[in-house]
Amino acid sequence: EAQVTQNPRYLITVTGKKLTVTCSQNMNHEYMSWYRQDPGLGLRQIYYSMNVEVTDKGDVPEGYKVSRKEKRNFPLILESPSPNQTSLYFCASSLSSYSNQPQHFGDGTRLSIL
Amino acid sequence: GIQVEQSPPDLILQEGANSTLRCNFSDSVNNLQWFHQNPWGQLINLFYIPSGTKQNGRLSATTVATERYSLLYISSSQTTDSGVYFCAVHFGNEKLTFGTGTRLTIIP
Numbered sequence: 001e002a003q004v005t006q007n008p009r010y011l012i013t014v015t016g017k018k019l020t021v022t023c024s025q026n027m028n029h030e031y032m033s034w035y036r037q038d039p040g041l042g043l044r045q046i047y048y049s050m051n052v053e054v055t056d057k058g059d060v061p062e063g064y065k066v067s068r069k070e071k072r073n074f075p076l077i078l079e080s081p082s083p084n085q086t087s088l089y090f091c092a093s094s095l096s097s098y099s100n101q102p103q104h105f106g107d108g109t110r111l112s113i114l
Numbered sequence: 115g116i117q118v119e120q121s122p123p124d125l126i127l128q129e130g131a132n133s134t135l136r137c138n139f140s141d142s143v144n145n146l147q148w149f150h151q152n153p154w155g156q157l158i159n160l161f162y163i164p165s166g167t168k169q170n171g172r173l174s175a176t177t178v179a180t181e182r183y184s185l186l187y188i189s190s191s192q193t194t195d196s197g198v199y200f201c202a203v204h205f206g207n208e209k210l211t212f213g214t215g216t217r218l219t220i221i222p
Binding site: 033042043045048058059088090092100101102103104105107108110 | 144145147149155156157159162164200202204209210212213214215
């Protein structure tokens with residue numbers, strides 16, 4: 001089944017403790033991205049990747065890192081999480097950023113930073 | 115960047131009613147998607163519809179690209195239709211831009 005898989009689905013952690021949210025897609029998609037969703041602010045893009053080893057900042061990249069060493073994986077890294085990064089996070093992928101193809105979203109990861 | 119507006123922001127309906135949700139966008143797009151965010155937060159892909167009309171069961175969508183709007187129709191609403199409906203648009207290599215959503219509540 002074609003899908004985008006995020007892990008974990010839920011995480012409660014403390015300020016400053018490094019964490020990684022994994023994202024994997026099995027559709028051989030070139031384009032992957034991360035969004036965060038906050039009440040009143042909608043979904044905002046954090047980082048995106050147009051292909052392996054190519055990443056770029058979205059609208060709200062501060063406090064996050066990403067890597068794209070393989071086509072299928074695009075982990076989101078919070079080196080020193082802070083409470084303002086408490087949010088619902090989504091990973092998405094599509095065939096390419098230029099394609100007339102839909103973006104597919106993972107089920108979301110709900111992060112709480114205490 | 116592209117502006118995306120959705121209306122109405124909130125809609126409360128009795129089970130069995132029909133509804134129409136609207137999405138207006140400010141510029142040409144080559145990708146328009148409708149999503150349903152369920153109470154568990156999952157974004158469910160409903161339609162990929164940059165133009166034309168599509169139907170899937172009780173749901174259908176129409177996009178008139180030249181007039182920069184899209185409509186999502188839900189017929190014979192069920193309580194499981196409750197949640198927030200988002201449209202999102204994309205042009206060229208720009209990011210997917212989401213509308214502010216319509217919160218739909220279906221009352222039994």
